Amino acid sequence: MVDSATKPQGAPAPKTNRIGLTLADYKGSPSTLCDGCGHDAITSQIIKACYDVGINPHQVAKLSGIGCSSKTPAYFLSRAHGFNAVHGRMPSVATGASMANKQLHLLAVSGDGDTASIGLGQFCHIVRRNIPMVYIVENNGVYGLTKGQFSATAEKGAKLKSGVQNELQSIDLCSLAIELGCGFVGRSFAGDPKQLVALLKAAMSHNGTAVLDVISPCVTFNNHEGSTKSYKYAKEHETPLHELGFVGFYEQITVDYEPGSVQEVAMHDGSKITLKKTDHDYDPKDRGKAISTIARANEEKQFLTGLLYVDESKSSFTDVMHLVDAPLATLPQDKVRPPKSALDEIMKSLM
Amino acid sequence: MKTLEADSAQKLEQGRVINDFSIQVATVNGSGSQSSNTVLMRSIFQMGIPVSGKNLFPSNIAGLPTWFTIRVNKDGWIARKKEIDILVAMNPQTAVEDVKSLRPGAVCVSPVELNLDKVRSDVRHYLVPFAQLASETTENIKLRKLVTNMIYVGVVAELLEIDQKEIDVAIAKQFEGKSKAIELNLTASNKGRQWAKENLKKEDPFYVEKMDKTAGKIIIDGNSAAALGCMFAGVTVVTWYPITPSSSLCESLSDYMHEYRIEEDGKATYAIIQAEDEIAAIGMALGAGWAGARSMTSTSGPGISLMGEFTGLGYFAEIPTVIFDVQRVGPSTGMPTRTHQADLMSTYQLSHGDTKHILLLPGSVEECYSMASAAFDLAERFQTPVFVLSDLDLGMNNWMSEPFKYPEQPMDRGKVLDAAELERLGKFERYRDVDGDGIPYRTLPGTDHPLAAYFTRGSGHNEKAAYTERPEDYVNLMNRLDKKYQTARKYVPKPELHESKNAKVGIIAFGSSHPAIMESLDQLKASNLQASYLRLKALPFTEELRKFVDQHEHVYVVEQNRDAQMRDLIRLELPEFSMKLRSVRHFDGLPLDARTVTDAILEQER
Numbered sequence: 001m002v003d004s005a006t007k008p009q010g011a012p013a014p015k016t017n018r019i020g021l022t023l024a025d026y027k028g029s030p031s032t033l034c035d036g037c038g039h040d041a042i043t044s045q046i047i048k049a050c051y052d053v054g055i056n057p058h059q060v061a062k063l064s065g066i067g068c069s070s071k072t073p074a075y076f077l078s079r080a081h082g083f084n085a086v087h088g089r090m091p092s093v094a095t096g097a098s099m100a101n102k103q104l105h106l107l108a109v110s111g112d113g114d115t116a117s118i119g120l121g122q123f124c125h126i127v128r129r130n131i132p133m134v135y136i137v138e139n140n141g142v143y144g145l146t147k148g149q150f151s152a153t154a155e156k157g158a159k160l161k162s163g164v165q166n167e168l169q170s171i172d173l174c175s176l177a178i179e180l181g182c183g184f185v186g187r188s189f190a191g192d193p194k195q196l197v198a199l200l201k202a203a204m205s206h207n208g209t210a211v212l213d214v215i216s217p218c219v220t221f222n223n224h225e226g227s228t229k230s231y232k233y234a235k236e237h238e239t240p241l242h243e244l245g246f247v248g249f250y251e252q253i254t255v256d257y258e259p260g261s262v263q264e265v266a267m268h269d270g271s272k273i274t275l276k277k278t279d280h281d282y283d284p285k286d287r288g289k290a291i292s293t294i295a296r297a298n299e300e301k302q303f304l305t306g307l308l309y310v311d312e313s314k315s316s317f318t319d320v321m322h323l324v325d326a327p328l329a330t331l332p333q334d335k336v337r338p339p340k341s342a343l344d345e346i347m348k349s350l351m
Numbered sequence: 352m353k354t355l356e357a358d359s360a361q362k363l364e365q366g367r368v369i370n371d372f373s374i375q376v377a378t379v380n381g382s383g384s385q386s387s388n389t390v391l392m393r394s395i396f397q398m399g400i401p402v403s404g405k406n407l408f409p410s411n412i413a414g415l416p417t418w419f420t421i422r423v424n425k426d427g428w429i430a431r432k433k434e435i436d437i438l439v440a441m442n443p444q445t446a447v448e449d450v451k452s453l454r455p456g457a458v459c460v461s462p463v464e465l466n467l468d469k470v471r472s473d474v475r476h477y478l479v480p481f482a483q484l485a486s487e488t489t490e491n492i493k494l495r496k497l498v499t500n501m502i503y504v505g506v507v508a509e510l511l512e513i514d515q516k517e518i519d520v521a522i523a524k525q526f527e528g529k530s531k532a533i534e535l536n537l538t539a540s541n542k543g544r545q546w547a548k549e550n551l552k553k554e555d556p557f558y559v560e561k562m563d564k565t566a567g568k569i570i571i572d573g574n575s576a577a578a579l580g581c582m583f584a585g586v587t588v589v590t591w592y593p594i595t596p597s598s599s600l601c602e603s604l605s606d607y608m609h610e611y612r613i614e615e616d617g618k619a620t621y622a623i624i625q626a627e628d629e630i631a632a633i634g635m636a637l638g639a640g641w642a643g644a645r646s647m648t649s650t651s652g653p654g655i656s657l658m659g660e661f662t663g664l665g666y667f668a669e670i671p672t673v674i675f676d677v678q679r680v681g682p683s684t685g686m687p688t689r690t691h692q693a694d695l696m697s698t699y700q701l702s703h704g705d706t707k708h709i710l711l712l713p714g715s716v717e718e719c720y721s722m723a724s725a726a727f728d729l730a731e732r733f734q735t736p737v738f739v740l741s742d743l744d745l746g747m748n749n750w751m752s753e754p755f756k757y758p759e760q761p762m763d764r765g766k767v768l769d770a771a772e773l774e775r776l777g778k779f780e781r782y783r784d785v786d787g788d789g790i791p792y793r794t795l796p797g798t799d800h801p802l803a804a805y806f807t808r809g810s811g812h813n814e815k816a817a818y819t820e821r822p823e824d825y826v827n828l829m830n831r832l833d834k835k836y837q838t839a840r841k842y843v844p845k846p847e848l849h850e851s852k853n854a855k856v857g858i859i860a861f862g863s864s865h866p867a868i869m870e871s872l873d874q875l876k877a878s879n880l881q882a883s884y885l886r887l888k889a890l891p892f893t894e895e896l897r898k899f900v901d902q903h904e905h906v907y908v909v910e911q912n913r914d915a916q917m918r919d920l921i922r923l924e925l926p927e928f929s930m931k932l933r934s935v936r937h938f939d940g941l942p943l944d945a946r947t948v949t950d951a952i953l954e955q956e957r
């Protein structure tokens with residue numbers, strides 16, 4: 001490298017990942033969110049996960065809706081194209097982009113307002129179609145950007161700063177996703193970087209829609225006593241289902257576990273998730289149990305985190321559509337305009 | 352009683368009306384009359400006589416009244432004709448009203464048991480025992496209704512002297528590949544013909560005679576034509592949500608693509624997605640357009656309303672896509688199966704904020720086809736949503752047309768920079784007006800170059816696509832978008848001028864009004880009024896509009912909406928000519944007819 005000659009003596013070359021990029025290559029512009037916002041903590045883990053797995057930034061398309069959370073794609077992977085859609089409608093944009101270029105890795109960020117209220121319909125349908133993408137919900141129980149109104153994921157009984165109490169039942173996006181047939185559903189916490197980064201990496205290796213509901217405290221509007229989405233509350237109540245590990249397809253790591261203590265999940269691309277058992281005896285491949293476990297935890301005010309459900313056998317929408325191998329977007333004219341003989345044949349049939 | 356055969360020789364000398372009349376068939380929705388009416392229309396078409404068919408149907412699957420009108424016209428006028436010459440009154444629910452609406456001297460074919468001859472004695476009645484003929488044709492009670500439809504085709508064919516050969520060919524085409532259906536329908540039509548031959552005395556002047564005016568022509572509806580246009584334009588991502596009258600566009604596109612756009616290995620060069628609603632449909636289309644695909648969606652008024660917010664994003668963030676609006680009668684659910692041109696203004700400025708869009712206005716099935724290509728080229732050239740405003744009359748009715756031409760021009764994919772070009776330029780700013788035409792350059796996601804990426808947003812952005820709320824940046828952006836729109840004036844299809852030397856009166860119209868205007872010009876001439884006609888094909892307007900208005904003393908803007916929307920848009924464009932502009936509006940949901948236009952203009956010119 002030319003540059004190295006001018007570098008001060010002794011300064012270590014920055015560490016690089018398997019494709020030779022530095023962590024800085026995965027960063028975006030500086031965040032404009034409130035200091036301490038959970039969303040920024042998630043951004044850091046997205047950057048780390050992308051660096052760790054060595055994804056090529058230009059092959060990523062970042063997508064989001066509207067909200068503080070939806071602003072964050074500007075704060076990571078500045079070398080990837082980004083699309084900040086309209087409120088609640090990111091899934092449709094993602095669907096179109098995925099059809100246009102199936103080689104893109106879609107990385108999407110939404111909020112609880114963006115997904116569970118205005119965008120609930122599109123959320124359900126993207127899960128139903130199983131568009132290959134990582135769909136992160138940065139869940140703070142409020143509308144941050146419009147100054148702290150309750151969202152549909154706020155627990156019954158949760159209190160706003162003003163003392164107003166939420167009387168309505170919350171929507172649990174994870175059980176909804178599982179119910180809708182989602183093949184990868186995880187829940188995590190912005191304050192649990194280790195688990196979050198492992199889940200993010202695993203989600204990226206899934207062939208289909210991977211939904212990650214990440215509790216992400218809003219320090220400005222929902223981090224007070226009485227909030228059920230504050231750092232304090234989440235820390236106190238977090239109950240990891242397992243200790244999550246991720247071994248990428250490019251890694252040759254074998255770890256010896258005590259027999260029966262670790263469950264391995266083989267991912268679509270050859271990567272592997274390791275789930276080290278805690279007190280819970282939880283099998284994320286059991287759909288019915290996943291739904292009942294989440295329901296019980298919600299009743300008992302437990303905050304369960306980890307890989308809630310996984311099924312690697314589902315076909316993605318790209319598979320179902322039987323698309324040609326090359327991206328539709330850049331197919332040459334002779335592939336997309338049938339020959340004159342085709343038009344002649346059609347015209348004849350109409351005479 | 353003299354039979355038809357014996358009678359015809361005698362009739363030759365008397366006043367015959369040849370190849371110039373309209374037939375209306377009144378039936379019940381869902382009764383299967385559509386096939387019979389198509390057979391009747393096709394057989395006349397096959398005889399070389401210009402013909403058009405319009406289906407006036409209710410928003411209902413089965414049981415409500417429906418009317419099919421066939422216009423036969425030797426001069427090639429294919430607009431709706433107000434007066435009915437021959438009524439086939441098969442629907443007991445509406446028969447009395449239907450026969451009352453006829454002019455004296457018209458013809459009425461009806462089931463004998465309806466006793467319509469008691470309702471009107473100044474109409475020439477042919478009473479036919481349809482029920483008896485149907486039961487003689489088939490023992491299957493379920494089939495009798497269908498068979499009855501083909502029996503009236505036989506009766507009418509005999510009365511008009513349509514060759515049975517033509518009926519046979521049309522039946523074979525209609526029921527292609529279904530030999531049983533062909534056989535049954537042939538039997539039924541012959542049954543009607545035979546009965547008429549033996550029992551009816553021809554006492555009306557209407558006849559068809561072979562001509563050579565349809566040789567080499569096709570019959571197609573506008574939605575299928577648009578679908579073909581999209582396929583040959585190279586569309587790759589299609590999204591839609593069912594709505595009358597636009598559904599058949601994407602449905603026939605789906606059929607054509609399945610036939611012609613699957614590779615040898617069974618893989619598709621396209622994706623067609625039935626979305627969960629129109630918001631998702633336009634979102635998908637924009638996502639695909641952003642990622643570089645030729646994308647489109649198709650809808651009607653209610654869907655257009657839902658697409659508002661996303662359309663604004665497409666305009667502001669500069670993303671190409673094509674949106675077909677097959678207009679129906681609004682507001683709200685309105686009359687879903689009736690035709691209108693009332694989405695003009697709201698589509699032109701769809702979305703909040705300062706927006707204006709490129710609109711194409713096809714006036715024929717041929718233009719539904721060719722403007723599809725134009726729309727994709729414009730969308731990608733100008734990096735913006737482009738609307739094609741068709742309507743129910745154009746989209747769902749069958750029209751005669753010259754065969755469509757294979758696109759001569761290669762696809763225009765617009766200003767897209769790839770990695771090599773980025774390398775050469777060494778610089779990329781997404782929203783910078785490099786060429787001075789208001790159109791910036793874009794890159795596609797997936798481009799392997801450190802300069803390629805940018806952030807697309809509907810919020811304020813500067814030339815580098817970074818978030819901004821700086822007043823200068825916003826004004827700069829909005830002015831450039833306006834400049835881009837001004838550039839589009841030179842690229843959109845130019846209006847079509849039908850000039851009449853020294854005419855003081857001008858007519859401006861667009862879309863499906865065209866055939867009625869052409870006929871009206873003829874009628875006006877017969878009333879000693881010379882008029883020139885300018886058919887608009889697009890918004891923004893081109894310079895031809897100003898010239899045309901300038902050259903005429905009065906200009907009548909004819910349109911199918913209540914509020915004279917096009918007239919108002921022209922006023923905004925040419926405020927200095929405001930006083931010259933007059934308006935003819937027709938907005939009852941029926942296709943425009945020439946007489947309405949002619950009378951309205953003569954009235955104001957008096």
Ligand SMILES: Cc1ncc(C[n+]2csc(CCOP(=O)(O)OP(=O)(O)O)c2C)c(N)n1
Pocket residue numbers: 066067068069070087110111112113114115138140142143144145146151
């Ligand atoms: C159509 C529309 N309605 C309302 C808004 C206003 N709005 C902006 S962000 C937001 C809520 C965002 O909440 P959430 O998705 O939870 O994001 P957070 O800010 O909490 O991260 C709303 C209602 C909008 N932008 N668009």
Ligand code: SF4
Pocket residue numbers: 032033034036037038039068069140144145217218219220221
């Ligand atoms: S308002 Fe809340 S969600 Fe928004 S940036 Fe501030 S802390 Fe984060």
Ligand SMILES: [Mg+2]
Pocket residue numbers: 067111112113138139140141142143144151
């Ligand atoms: Mg929120």
